[in-house]
Amino acid sequence: MPATGPSTGARPARTTGTTTTGPLSAAPATGRPGSSPFVDLDRAAWIRLRASTPMNLTAADLERVRGLGERIDLREVEEVYLPLSRLLNLYAAGAARMHAVTSTFLGDGSGVAPGPRTPFVIGVAGSVAVGKSTVARLLRELLSHWADTPRVELVTTDGFLLPNAELERRGLLGRKGFPESYDRRALLRFVTAVKSGAPEVRAPLYSHLVYDIVPGAEVVVRSPDVLIVEGLNVLQPARPRSDGRTGLAVSDFFDVSLYVDARTEDVASWYEERFLRLRQTAFSRPESYFRRYADLSDAQARARAREIWSSINEPNLVENVLPTRGRATIVLRKAADHSVTRVRLRKL
Template sequence: MLENNKSNKEMENSYEPLLQYIEYLYYENQCRTRFQYKLSDHTLGIYPTFVIGICGPVSVGKSTMATLLLKYLNKTMPHIKIKIISTDDFLYSNQELIKKGLMQKKGFPSTYKNTNIINFLKDIKYADAPVEHYIYSHELSDIDPDRKEFMNKPDILIIEGINILQLPVKGIVPISDYVDLSIYIDSNLKLIREWYIERFFEMVRLNKNRPRNFFYKWNYESNYQAKTFAMDIWNKVNLPNIEQNILPTKSRADIVIHLGKDHIISQIEF
């Protein structure tokens, strides 16, 4: 969903109403907070961060949607501080996944530190201090143990990931409890598979000079071998994850955005 694919018509028909809706919900949330403080007879404290969750299948365009919303909201609400984070930053490290026997299911719900995601969202939403988190490195295809970030409390946080609407095991709070607006990005599986293959080869190209990167070696294999490997990952990991864990969460989303060819929005459902 590249920005240069965004026509004026699509902006007018889809993105502008969506941005207006987000702005309305943001200020409604602030008004509700003011009344809650007033009714409870407390001095007005900090406003909770408004959290937008973007979920959907792998390669459907979650991170691009998050980046577009950030850019457009910065224009329509220039006085508001907005940040983005991915749930990939809360994956178990590859070493931990191997130890747990989960490396072949990387990206499944069991491979994320969901309690860490919940604690991060709780702190960023209600506390007024920098919140620490690790960074997932796409160069390493792993959590970078030497790289941490401290996020200062934003007015709006956009969190994207496949697991935002998934129901946890009994006794654990759902991630969605800390999300004020959830958006599910959807498309047909054939298109999503095409986008996954395109992204695989794009990552191969981008990492041709990075020997440490997971995708580096495929620069020295035939396109047939590389595509065969990518399709094997799709069939054994991504497709089962979509069918078993991701697609069933669509009904829990506040908004479902359907994408057609070239990642153009074809329909928005509330």
């Protein structure tokens, strides 16, 4: 569907509902100008932006992004994600202008011009089960409907997890999703190649069904307009190298990043609900790693989900994922019903 939006698109909300704050968990905003690098909008302020953003998604388009058991409705998409996609689309246009400025500055005939523009890369971070893949899939759909970002590709960092056999060898099977369970160098090489303008970049593929890397399978990224990189740890800072110097982080190659945020208790219950639904669907397939969970009673399945949550995913959230929230350009805060209640933007 062609984009029909106005050229200016989303504008910052004015005074009501717009404040500047520190961390999302901090005390109510003071609203003092200059007191924070963020602008904090409550839902009312954010959804007013909808008025200047035309709907570019039909119910049929939305069907495609509905995942397992999702009850995301068109109204939430219109009020929250549509303005967000417009803002991201405008940021992509801004990056294209920066690229053009660099090319002009260096001069086409100089021999050092940067060449064609590289993909606009958006990182999407947050806990297991917070809704990262739902947000990422929605944004892929919405962004691809804007005229200047029609080609949007999505890569999830689970493809960079070490294979189970290697995790087992390193004693890390119970720490899947922790930073050390990934081949971080390969992930960094991947984003570096994308932002170097490589015409074709390959990423390995993970199967949630078999709970392991699929040998030989890959995702191929062919210089899209936008690449969304979604994963628990995409905002992890760089690690010190063996020579004591600090290397680069994956997020150094992001043009913009998004952190999906919610109360830990809510995320735990979404994890549990998803686990219960999977038991009736994916887990019962013969090739499923979790085949043994398919025959559990409701109570047993809930207990197992809680056990996995509190032994792996919650500690990872607290120790590794949540501390990266402040590094994001945009934070979406969700309520227990998945509705977005606040949006925090860096002033840039």
